[in-house]
Every structure is written in structure tokens, then in C-alpha cells.
Amino acid sequence: MRFKATTRVKAGAAVAVAVAVALALAAAGLGGSEGDDEPVGVAKAASTLGPGEGMLNLLALPGSIESGGTDPRVDWVTPFQERTGCKVGLKAVKTPEEMAGLMRDADRRYDGVAAPPEVAGRLVAENQVAPVNTDLVDGYKKLEPKLRGLLRRNGKTYGVPYVWSANLLMYDTRAVPPPSGWSALFDPAQARRYSGRIVMRDSPLAIAEAALYLKGRDRKLKIRDPYSLTPAQLAAAGRVLTRQRPHVEEYWERPADAVSAFAGGRAVLGQAGPYQVDVLNRASRPVQGVLPSEGVTGWMDAWMIGARVQHPNCMYQWLQWTASPDVQQQVAEWTGVAPANPQACSGDRLKPGFCAAYHVGDRDYLEKIVFAHAPTKACDAKAKKNDCTDYAEWTRTWIESTKL
Known part of the structure; x- marks a missing residue:
């Protein structure tokens, strides 16, 4: 569960680079390479770039995404929409179990999900999410190394760290x-x-x-x-x-x-x-x-790509946007948790007291944590x-x- 922090939040000022990706699916009728030994229906990591589709459907727990509806000063959705042309649709769920159930529903096609640990691993095991081509997520390597490794399976990455x-x-x-x-x-x-x-x-x-x-x-x-x-x-x-x-x-x-x-x-x-x-x-x-x-x-929430993604190019732009230091600063202050990107503590973003209290960038501290x-x-x-x-x-x- 998340709780809204009471500290003042800056307006989102991250600059989104127009990176977009075409996601190939191995499901029948959606392409796939011959000779692939993975089960039919398993989504593949993106390999190419393309224009945004104009829409993005996301799934998250309350407070994980803010568009100014709760507090007009807290909005990292509107700037994203203005810069990318991808209109964000959000389905907020009350519990992790509801989230898992919606991601399993074959009649629903969510582009992305902000998954907590009790959901993330099951989505990977059940082939409900696609691998992420991290080379196409600008700033990915700036995220904490330990967090980046938490959703790696068989040499593939299935999530981009969000908060912890x-x-x-x-x-x-x-x-x-x-x-x-x-x-x-x-x-x-x-x-x-x-x-x-x-x-x-x-x-x-x-x-x-x-x-x-x-x-x-x-x-x-x-x-x-x-x-x-x-x-x-x-x-x-x-x-x-x-x-x-x-x-x-x-x-x-x-x-x-x-x-x-x-x-x-x-x-x-x-x-x-x-x-x-x-x-x-x-x-x-x-x-x-x-x-x-x-x-x-400890725990980490991560953004994951749905296996039945309809707007993969906009989703990759969202991955890049939410990993950026300025957006990470807003998310951390609003949710009251540590950002996955330590650069959120650089410059005049997060206050030094916040970063010290939440051990942002403290890798010795991170190494002591057994993540869920x-x-x-x-x-x-x-x-x-x-x-x-x-x-x-x-x-x-x-x-x-x-x-x-």
C-alpha cells in the first residue's frame, strides 16, 4: 500500500526523448521467428523503434501514478502526454491480487503494470509480461544495480525499477x-x-x-x-x-x-x-x-510490459519517463519511498534530509536487504x-x- 507524503512536490520537468519500440509477439498471427524454442504465446523483447501510438493503458495501485487529480502540484502524467502525444489511461486497483487477476484476463490488454513483488514474479512465471529491452530505455543504467537485477530471469529483464x-x-x-x-x-x-x-x-x-x-x-x-x-x-x-x-x-x-x-x-x-x-x-x-x-x-515496485501490449512504443516512452531523475523525485516525495534512480537526489531535486532518511544511493545499506x-x-x-x-x-x- 502507498500513502501520500505531505512534502511539497515540484512540477514534473523531465524531458522525454521520443524513443518508441515495436514489440513482436510470438502468439499466432502476431509474428515470431522460426526455430524459437520458447512456448507459443510468450511475448518477446522489443528490438526496433517506431512512432508512438497515441494511447497508453496502465495498471497500478493507488498513488503510484498522479495526474494532478489529488493535488494539482503532483502531476507527472500531463507533461508526459504533452511531450509524447501518448494519452494515459489508468486502472487503479485496490489490492495486488486484483492486479494479478486483471493481468491474467485474456480479454484485457494492459500495456504496463506497476507491479509489487508479490505480483511481479508470478506474472513472469505465467508469461503475462514481456521482457524489456533495456538498451531502449534511456537512463536505465543509472538505476541502482541491485534493483536492476531483481527481475532478471534466464538472462532477460522483466521490469524497470520504480521505487523501493x-x-x-x-x-x-x-x-x-x-x-x-x-x-x-x-x-x-x-x-x-x-x-x-x-x-x-x-x-x-x-x-x-x-x-x-x-x-x-x-x-x-x-x-x-x-x-x-x-x-x-x-x-x-x-x-x-x-x-x-x-x-x-x-x-x-x-x-x-x-x-x-x-x-x-x-x-x-x-x-x-x-x-x-x-x-x-x-x-x-x-x-x-x-x-x-x-x-x-525490503521490496521494490517495478514497471513491467504486458504480454498483450497494444501500445508498445508509448510504453517504452513511459518506462524512460518514469526512470528519469525529475519524475523519480516527484514519485519519491509523493509516495514516501526511495527512488530507484539515485540521481533524484542530485542538484536541487530531493532534499538532503530526505535522501539520508531513505538511504538513497547507499549501496552498503542496499546490500543488507533481502528483497521480496x-x-x-x-x-x-x-x-x-x-x-x-x-x-x-x-x-x-x-x-x-x-x-x-
């Missing part, structure tokens, strides 16, 4: 001694000390933090990747969450809810991100965010073993552990 963040352990310094790790939240004896004053994010992917806790506490489970869990490992994480549940005040969906809980004194410890820490600190609230000793998770990916049955993609659990199983475990 880490999942921190946040605490009120007046009520909680500096916690060293996730045990402060998940160890029953420690969680009991702050019973009724703990908040957690409401997402199946939050299971990964419980897995990190178990990785250090119970080595017999042999957890390596907190997002690739066997049935036994997932069940163990579910038990951790079930034992924690009586002590949780709130499972928050909107980042603003976590801010309110800490600001009002209802919470003193919980899962949060740099956004909540920054907002509360600017409001003179005594909170801090820490990287737990067992490790820290959609859980799948395959524990080891190279070995093609199906010994792990998928996102549906994670969702079921999350509901059983935190809601029932």
Missing part, C-alpha cells in the same frame, strides 16, 4: 530499549513486555520477517531464503505469528495507520519503514528504526524442485495465524 523500501523494526525510545533483532517482536517472552502496543504490517509477505527470526533461532529448520519456505518452515513461521497475535494491537494496511498508532501512544514497537520513521521524527516523536541483527527484508519476491513451489529454480510453498499457501497461513 526496507521493512524496519521501529520503536519508541521512551518505552523500549534499543532492540537488537526480530526477537523483540517474535519471541513470546519479549513480545509480552509490550503486549497490546505492537503493530505489524498486514501482508502475507510479513511472514518473511518471522522466517528471518527462525533462521537464527532454530537452525535445524535450515532456512536460507526467507521468501522460499518449505511446508515445514512455513508452518513454523505460522506458529510464531500465532503466538505473537495476542500481543498485537494492530495489523496495519496503510502506512499512515502505523504513524497514527505511534503518534497516539497506542504502539511502541513494530514493523515499519523509513517513511514512518521520517514522518514521526519530523513531528518530534522519539522513534527510531533499526536493521535487525538477523537481517532485514513472490513465493513459489520451486525452492531451487535451477534444480526445478517443487519442495517449497507458493503465495496462495502463504496467504492461507497469514490468515490462519493473524485473523482466525
